[in-house]
Amino acid sequence: MKEFRPAIIRMHERGVEKREIGRLLGIHEATVRKAIKRFEETESNEDRPGRSRKKTARSQGNVQHARRMSNR
Numbered sequence: 001m002k003e004f005r006p007a008i009i010r011m012h013e014r015g016v017e018k019r020e021i022g023r024l025l026g027i028h029e030a031t032v033r034k035a036i037k038r039f040e041e042t043e044s045n046e047d048r049p050g051r052s053r054k055k056t057a058r059s060q061g062n063v064q065h066a067r068r069m070s071n072r
Helices: 002-013 018-025 029-042 060-071
Strands: none
Touching: 002 018, 002 029, 018 029
16 A cells, blocks of 8 residues: 555545545555545655554563573
8 A cells, every 4th residue: 555655645636536546546445545544644655653563572682681580
């Protein structure tokens, strides 16, 4: 979806209807609506913060810290 966002926004700004944008790009209308809503809220095509993989308790630093603590 991310690769379609600039095209969706350009078409929306030119007055093309959401249903027509979806048909022309071969994507679902809900995807078009989400992209437009994201752009209107953030004024950007970038992903919202927090969309990346979350750190876990099993990160390398935490595992090493736990080993040091158990060796004491």
